[in-house]
Amino acid sequence: MSRIICSIVAILLASSALALELSDSQRADIETRIAPVGEVCMQGDNSCGGAAVAASSGPRSGEDVYNSACMACHTTGAGGAPMLGDATAWADRIAKGNEVLYASGVNGVPGTGMIAKGGCMQCSDEEIHAAVDYMVAGSQ
Ligand code: HEC
Incomplete structure (x- = not known):
């Protein structure tokens, strides 16, 4: 009985370890996906945020x-x-x-x-x- 529990625990540990283990390409992939959120766009900086942001922060009529x-x-x-x-x-x-x-x-x-x-x-x-x-x- 205790042997079975032991192996269940071992399997659980092994699979949770697997879940946390990311390959380099997966990690890079996630970093690319979350990158825009962490970016700070300064007003007047047209290099980030795209044309829509630049247009809406332009001078008002x-x-x-x-x-x-x-x-x-x-x-x-x-x-x-x-x-x-x-x-x-x-x-x-x-x-x-x-x-x-x-x-x-x-x-x-x-x-x-x-x-x-x-x-x-x-x-x-x-x-x-x-x-x-x-x-x-x-x-x-
Ligand atoms: C709190 C009230 C108030 C607000 C708000 C206000 N003005 Fe005025 N404005 C005046 C008054 C009073 C005069 C007349 C001043 C005088 O006796 O020459 C005047 C005059 C002017 C003149 C003529 C000045 C001259 O040299 O003959 C201009 C131009 C002007 N305002 C532009 C603006 C603009 C642009 C805004 C908004 C961004 C604005 N005003 C907002 C009260 C205001």
């Missing part, structure tokens, strides 16, 4: 930025903000030229409710410029 970061004031006129579409309110500002308006968008207008980047600190300068373009185009 001026309209998107406006809708998420600027409309709170520029649709309501809050605090004296020139409203989108109000050609009269924008004429003198547009006359200052794009560079001045871009700078106001990025740095804000000191002493007014126009804070730097409209408070959207995660917006890139490029995205703020696009939002300014969108506002200017819609206010002439």
Whole structure:
């Protein structure tokens, strides 16, 4: 009886040892399969993650930025903000030229409710410029 148990244990041990034993090619295979999970993709690094990721992390359109970061004031006129579409309110500002308006968008207008980047600190300068373009185009 004890002999049978002994051999059953021996068989179990042998087979579990087998299950843990991976050939080099199996190991390499598994490492390849799990590799993408462990990879760290930095923003702007197009070498990993593929085109889909690169595309979705690109700059947002001026309209998107406006809708998420600027409309709170520029649709309501809050605090004296020139409203989108109000050609009269924008004429003198547009006359200052794009560079001045871009700078106001990025740095804000000191002493007014126009804070730097409209408070959207995660917006890139490029995205703020696009939002300014969108506002200017819609206010002439
Ligand atoms: C908290 C309110 C607020 C938010 C949010 C806001 N603005 Fe403004 N903005 C103002 C006010 C107030 C003015 C008028 C400032 C002044 O008196 O010249 C203004 C003026 C401007 C001007 C004209 C500046 C000039 O030099 O004549 C631009 C361009 C502008 N905003 C861009 C933006 C953009 C782009 C965003 C979003 C990313 C934004 N603003 C978000 C309040 C805001």
